[in-house]
Amino acid sequence: MASLATIFGSGAMTNSIREIEGNEVIFIIGSNTKEAHPVIANAMIRAHRKGAKIIVADPRKLAMCRFAETWLRQRPGTDIALLNSISHVILKEGLHNAEFIEAQTRQFDDWKKSVEEFTPEAGEKLTGVPKEKIIQAARLYGGSRKAAIYYGMGITQHVNGTANVNAIANLALLTGNIGREFTGINALRGQNNVQGACDAGCLPNVFPGYQRVDIPEIQEKFEAAWGRSLSARPGIAASEIAQKALDGSVRAAYVMGENPVLGDANVSHTKKGFEALELLIVQDIFLTETGKFADVVFPSSCFAEKNGTFINTERRVQRVRKALAAPGMAREDSWVITELSRRMGYEMSCSSPEGIFEELGSLWSALEGISYTRIESRGVQWPCPTKNHPGTEHLYKGGFPRGRAAFTPAPFERSAGSTDAAYPFILNSGRNLFQYHFGSMTRRVPLLESHAGEAYIEMHPDDIARAGMQDCDRAKVSSAQGSVVLRVRSTDRVSPGTVFIPMHYAEAAVNMLTSDTSIDSFSKTPGFKITAVRVQPVREGE
Amino acid sequence: MSNDREKQKTVRLRINSQVIDVPEGRTILEAAKEIGIYIPALCNHPMISQSGACRVCIVEVNGTPVTSCTTLVEKDMEVITNSPYIEDLRRDTIDLILSDHPYDCMVCQKTGECELQELAYSYNIRKPLFSGERRIYDKKDGNRFIERDMEKCILCGRCVKICDEVQGVGAIDFAYKGFGTKVCPPFERDLDCEFCGQCVMACPTGALVGRDWIGKGRYWKIREVDTTCSYCGVGCSITLHVKNNEIIRVSSRPDSVVNKGLLCVKGRFGYGFISSPDRLKQPLIRKDGRLKAASWEEALDFAADKLKKIKEAHGPDAITGLSSARCTTEENYLFQKFMRAAVGTNNVDHCARL
Amino acid sequence: MIEQQTVTIKVCLGTAGRASGGADVLSIFQKLIQLNGIEAQIDKKCSYTKVGCRGFCSKDVLVDVIINDQKVTYQSVKPTMVEKIVTEHILKGEPVADWLTKEDYESFQTKQHKIVLGPCGEIDPESIDDYLGMKGYRAAEKAISKMRRDEVIKKVIQSGLRGRGGSGFSTGTKWEICKSQADSTKYIICNVGEVNRPLAEGNPHAIIEGLLIGGYAIGSEKGFIYIRERYHLSVERLRLAITQAKDKGFIGRNIFGTDFCFDIEFSFGTEAFICGEETALMESIEGKRAMPRVRPPFPVQKGLWGKPTVINNAETFSNIPLIIGKGARWFSSIGTKESTGTKVFTLSGKVKNVGLVEIPMGMPFRDIVYGIGGGMESGVALKAVQVGGPSGGLIPASMLDMGLDYENLSKLGSIVGSGGMVVFNEDDCIVSITKFFMEFLQRESCGKCPPCRIGTKRMLELLTKITEGRAEYNDLATLERLSGLMKTSSLCGLGRTASNPFITGLNHFRDEYLAHVREKKCPAGVCTALITFSIVEDRCKGCTLCKKVCPAGAVSGEVKKPHRIDAAACIKCGACFKACKFKAIKKQ
Structure with a gap:
């Protein structure tokens, strides 16, 4: 989310789920919406029934393609070339919003030069998408002033993820499809409270509310609030922990509700890193793969056993309510943190979740107007600076908080992890409908597990035949990092030469294969979406 | 928004002698609801297109019976919803439906929240006047999520429409004709769909219920807790149905702000992990290479001591914290505050990039 | 003399004409006429569905032979008959009188008013x-x-x-x-x-x-x-x-x-x-x-x-x-003031001439049945006419003088519907007819709305009960109530009209319903559950024929002595009734 924040000042969906039904054009890129965000897909389908045109850009033939006016099947890792080509056509056909560009943006002319080379013909060559389709998409998106872009991890989880988001942002700036109802750049966030965790400051470079740790005034403000002197040095990113542990600069880790052993790229490397730690504290509801390396494990409560808030992908703060008592001796995370803090010599005064939320609001104006009373029956979208403020459905109404928004050239570079004779397939990874994340929850739901409990690899029937296999055979998938064994699923959802493994299955963890060295240098997001692999049949007994 | 509404043209009509101004384009059913006049309807549902199939919402307009769910309000309409004539027609239609419906409410999962049962009750139809043969079907669908009891199906078509129009799947449709008309997947195969359960939500009777809900509790004996789904970032409002400290079902209110009552398979059916036997129930400390049960005091002291020692020896930046997008905003706030203020480092992050 | 003639032969090649061998008839005409060197212009002529060419398919293959504008029509032409027609009629100028259409064909045709059907049978539909x-x-x-x-x-x-x-x-x-x-x-x-x-x-x-x-x-x-x-x-x-x-x-x-x-x-x-x-x-x-x-x-x-x-x-x-x-x-100018023009119907049932007819709106039913239809078949009196397909109303003999138009049909509780017109006679049971149509309608209900889907089913069940003698007086009231519900509450025309045969039947033939319900009798002798066969001793000559034809072995008796029917064994097939030459078998 780093890039959106740079351009516009925050990292959320600019517009609202409600507005989807008012879109004239819906441009979905890098998001398997129907499986990863099914209820947003419902809204898109309703929009489609009302006449909205849907553009899907994805290397896989996703379920949303059924509702699409056009489906652009770009080669993995060529999103920038595709987006730049679309921008090129919009410019060439005069579909851009000159008034908006003039009034609200900067660096347009510099950027304009950067897309000159991306003619539809060049785009076709780079992406594999026929130029007619590039032109069609450009006319659809550029031709509407109620057009919105929706993207997911298919955009961000790349080596060049930040540049990908820039290319998307340019498209919105070019057409002025931002800052108004029914438009926007809408990041579909993968987890229930990613937004809340970011907003609350669980990022190494910012305090709550995206306030930078290295700006002295801000540092002073938080020191005053918390009564301690604070470090101005940005911390390390999650994906760097294993490496830092191995080189000895990190010696202890406190992991709350997270499973980095499976979550980070290159599992064997991560495991070594966590093994090397002097102290690993894991706080979770299950003994996760990471928990197995822990020195101390704190049993915590799940969402149904505590009070608090989640902030969804459209910045809506919503209540979480306690319905059950936690099992056994398990306690709420806030209690554990407070207890630990006290023992560390830092007494946290706040007692109830409501009190904690108010403290957060006092430190970040966007949440200041929100209270538990206000969100009793329905959530409110930040920014909501005062008690009377209705909340904000779409951001940047009338302008950007940091003045004009800059066009940022998005240079196209071929993705690392390209194939060779040893590893001829491009591996993509992501979610399926029936499982969630690394499965610590869904894989313990017998109902879901009985229906979708087996790891698999999606592979094109032609590739399966060429490898001498059949649908449902077992296959060994190997990369430079490691290998897994799973079942082959024959499908034309993937194109020949590419394969897909869902991320949910620990026994065939896709991150055994992904590389930890291909990381976006700016956002530190691993390039999960492209890894070169080979697929071989597994004979009985192996 | 409110200005737009005010600008909208309204029409004046009378419903049961009550004068009412309604925006153009509303149905009589909607208009009546606004002034608190209840008209029963079995096929109408706010998420789907109008159907007019069930014939229960029939009302008199200027003396002619019409379905109120499909008839738009017009100027000077004279609507009567409760004349003996209309009530008789309605009663008889319900009677017909009941004549082809199992009378096993005492064991039906839907009892108490069944729209047909409610109508049978309010029209006091103990034994249908139009009795006769009843459809008898085998329950042969092997899917794990949804129990399909087609004998209880009243063919209102809500499930067919919501699957097609809202979910975009079209897993089921009407098959056969006449009295043997039946809603089923193609070729009567087992249901194999996205299992979002929108059809279950929309079903007015016990024809479609969650398989795991059966026998777990009557709806009036449970506690309902409104909360937010803990899966993806959409943030659907959900209602947990709690009985004996156990979640026995999840639903969503139709007026929920983000999802309007819609859920996905995980949100609706993926609650089983909460009561999983794998749940951690006590603190553990590694002793002799093995994780062993400990008290909270022991575990917290152990962790705090170690952290303090490492901080002293290597500085606060040798400690790193990893928080979770699954936890609440408040917990995340506390966590980073702990790392920054108690430990003294900015080494705090979470899985935002996954 | 042949040189001066123009000959046109029109062969029915509609569905029924084809089925009766029209194509062969045509090709034999072509072959023979070529052989004989006759310059004939051979047209293919249109025809109708199973109802028939010019509405008269029962006499297919119909062939027009037109020599110098002199048209005669042959009926029931078989390929073997063509040679004689060619040699005697076309070559010698002497039509084969025995094979020509008869009076019934003329009355069937002339009393109609064909404006849309007119060209059918006259022109080549493929040209x-x-x-x-x-x-x-x-x-x-x-x-x-x-x-x-x-x-x-x-x-x-x-x-x-x-x-x-x-x-x-x-x-x-x-x-x-x-x-x-x-x-x-x-x-x-x-x-x-x-x-x-x-x-x-x-x-x-x-x-x-x-x-x-x-x-x-x-x-x-x-x-x-x-x-x-x-x-x-x-x-x-x-x-x-x-x-x-x-x-x-x-x-x-x-x-x-x-x-x-x-x-x-x-x-x-x-x-x-x-x-x-x-x-x-x-x-x-x-x-x-x-x-x-x-x-x-x-x-x-x-x-x-x-x-x-x-x-x-x-x-x-x-x-x-x-x-x-x-x-x-x-x-x-054709038809009545409110119902102008003509209407095509398929006339069928117990009339002499069945077929496709086009009548001017307003024509009295009597003219249709006794004029175009040629009167009742086998002399049994007319009981009712049903117009409009399975959900049309039953029109009793007493109302035959009414003109057929939209207004009257509506008054009679009927519809134009699919354009069917069936004539029933006194041998037909009104309840059975109604049940038959209800059987069709309940099978064809699309299933969308309960009044039709379940209503037709319940009506069928109740009608079945009546024909089987299990009904009570209350059941008629239930049927009436159900009919009313279906008429007002059904979603579409199918359900709204499905009760027409019942409602009109009960109106005009209430006694027949009551006989079924109260006396458990079927006056027309159709409902098998309600009829009994017995032998009138005075009339029985003991010929044993009834005993021989009985498939159930229910008849006993010695030669030349009166026979008896065992009611328990009788399956009510009516074989004895038909076989008896002395009218000694009584059907009740």
Whole structure:
């Protein structure tokens, strides 16, 4: 989310789920919406029934393609070339919003030069998408002033993820499809409270509310609030922990509700890193793969056993309510943190979740107007600076908080992890409908597990035949990092030469294969979406 | 928004002698609801297109019976919803439906929240006047999520429409004709769909219920807790149905702000992990290479001591914290505050990039 | 003498004509005439569905032999008969009198008023030139190139033409409402039903021309022909007609040099009665299951794919070129004031002449039955006439003097419906007839609304109860109540009219129902559960014939002594009753 924040000042969906039904054009890129965000897909389908045109850009033939006016099947890792080509056509056909560009943006002319080379013909060559389709998409998106872009991890989880988001942002700036109802750049966030965790400051470079740790005034403000002197040095990113542990600069880790052993790229490397730690504290509801390396494990409560808030992908703060008592001796995370803090010599005064939320609001104006009373029956979208403020459905109404928004050239570079004779397939990874994340929850739901409990690899029937296999055979998938064994699923959802493994299955963890060295240098997001692999049949007994 | 509404043209009509101004384009059913006049309807549902199939919402307009769910309000309409004539027609239609419906409410999962049962009750139809043969079907669908009891199906078509129009799947449709008309997947195969359960939500009777809900509790004996789904970032409002400290079902209110009552398979059916036997129930400390049960005091002291020692020896930046997008905003706030203020480092992050 | 003759031979090649060997008859004529060197012009002649060529299929193959404008018609022509006709009639000029059509054919034909069926049987349906020869497509040319759309519609309104398929709504008004809709895309659909097959087979261009004029009038560029694929010959001839019309430029772009463009597409329906319901028909064209939609909105407002749509049937469209060509006044001079023009029916049942008939609106039922139909078959008295297919009302003998038009049918609790007309006699049981139709309707209910889906089922169950003698008086009240519910509360016409046979039957034949319910008797002797066979001792001669034919061994007795029927063993097949030569068997 780093890039959106740079351009516009925050990292959320600019517009609202409600507005989807008012879109004239819906441009979905890098998001398997129907499986990863099914209820947003419902809204898109309703929009489609009302006449909205849907553009899907994805290397896989996703379920949303059924509702699409056009489906652009770009080669993995060529999103920038595709987006730049679309921008090129919009410019060439005069579909851009000159008034908006003039009034609200900067660096347009510099950027304009950067897309000159991306003619539809060049785009076709780079992406594999026929130029007619590039032109069609450009006319659809550029031709509407109620057009919105929706993207997911298919955009961000790349080596060049930040540049990908820039290319998307340019498209919105070019057409002025931002800052108004029914438009926007809408990041579909993968987890229930990613937004809340970011907003609350669980990022190494910012305090709550995206306030930078290295700006002295801000540092002073938080020191005053918390009564301690604070470090101005940005911390390390999650994906760097294993490496830092191995080189000895990190010696202890406190992991709350997270499973980095499976979550980070290159599992064997991560495991070594966590093994090397002097102290690993894991706080979770299950003994996760990471928990197995822990020195101390704190049993915590799940969402149904505590009070608090989640902030969804459209910045809506919503209540979480306690319905059950936690099992056994398990306690709420806030209690554990407070207890630990006290023992560390830092007494946290706040007692109830409501009190904690108010403290957060006092430190970040966007949440200041929100209270538990206000969100009793329905959530409110930040920014909501005062008690009377209705909340904000779409951001940047009338302008950007940091003045004009800059066009940022998005240079196209071929993705690392390209194939060779040893590893001829491009591996993509992501979610399926029936499982969630690394499965610590869904894989313990017998109902879901009985229906979708087996790891698999999606592979094109032609590739399966060429490898001498059949649908449902077992296959060994190997990369430079490691290998897994799973079942082959024959499908034309993937194109020949590419394969897909869902991320949910620990026994065939896709991150055994992904590389930890291909990381976006700016956002530190691993390039999960492209890894070169080979697929071989597994004979009985192996 | 409110200005737009005010600008909208309204029409004046009378419903049961009550004068009412309604925006153009509303149905009589909607208009009546606004002034608190209840008209029963079995096929109408706010998420789907109008159907007019069930014939229960029939009302008199200027003396002619019409379905109120499909008839738009017009100027000077004279609507009567409760004349003996209309009530008789309605009663008889319900009677017909009941004549082809199992009378096993005492064991039906839907009892108490069944729209047909409610109508049978309010029209006091103990034994249908139009009795006769009843459809008898085998329950042969092997899917794990949804129990399909087609004998209880009243063919209102809500499930067919919501699957097609809202979910975009079209897993089921009407098959056969006449009295043997039946809603089923193609070729009567087992249901194999996205299992979002929108059809279950929309079903007015016990024809479609969650398989795991059966026998777990009557709806009036449970506690309902409104909360937010803990899966993806959409943030659907959900209602947990709690009985004996156990979640026995999840639903969503139709007026929920983000999802309007819609859920996905995980949100609706993926609650089983909460009561999983794998749940951690006590603190553990590694002793002799093995994780062993400990008290909270022991575990917290152990962790705090170690952290303090490492901080002293290597500085606060040798400690790193990893928080979770699954936890609440408040917990995340506390966590980073702990790392920054108690430990003294900015080494705090979470899985935002996954 | 032969050189001076022009000979035209018209052979029925409709569905029934073909089935009776018409194709062979034609080819033998061709062969023999070539052999004999006769310059004959051999036309293929149209015919009808199973009801028959010129409505008289029971006498197929019908062959017209026209020598110097002198026409005679042969009936029941077999291939073996052709040689004699050629040698005696065509060569020697002496018609084979025994094989010629008889009086019944004449009365059947002359009492009709054929305006849409007229060309059927006269022209070659596969030749556009034949159609052009009878001023075909002149009406379309006039309408499209010389008249404004509203003028066309005005003319249709003035003609008084009402929909021939169902409720009899004014065709012109329907078009006018559709035309006035704001949406620029509009559709027009021609439904070709069972009763329309002879039109499609006999004069397909008239349908196409009517559809074309309709498309122009409402401002539609796209027409659909909705037809069951099973009507092979109709499909084939309509398809050919469209191709020919396209070649001539009557269909396509810039028709008659104007900016009007029109295209026609086929849409094939399924075997379902409900597809005759216009909204269900549209669902079917859209590729969905044929289930009716709620009205309003009406198809003229929101029809096919939500666009304003006109649906008329093939007979309605066939009238259009005549109205434009001959004038509204000419058309409205036929029929009655409110119901103008003619109507095609399939006349069947216990009359002498069964077949397809076209009558002027307002013709009394009596004239139809006793004039065109030639009176009752085998002398048994008429009991009732049913008009409008399975959900038409039963009209008792006492009302035969009423004229057949929309108003009277409605008064009689009946409908034009599918254009069926069945004549029942005193041997028919009203309850059984009603049950038979209800059986069909409940099977064909689409299942969408409970009053129809369950109502027809319950009615069938109650009617069955009556015919089996298990009914109580209350059941009649239940049936009446159910009928009322279905009439007012059903979603579409199928359910709303399904009770017509019952309601009219109970009105006019209440005694017959009461006999079933109270006395457990079937006066017509049809309901097997309610009849008993017994032997009148005085009449029985002991011939043993009844004993021999009884399949159940229920008859006993010695030769020349009176026999007895064991009621317990009797299966009520009626074999003894039919076999007895002395009327000694009594049916009660």
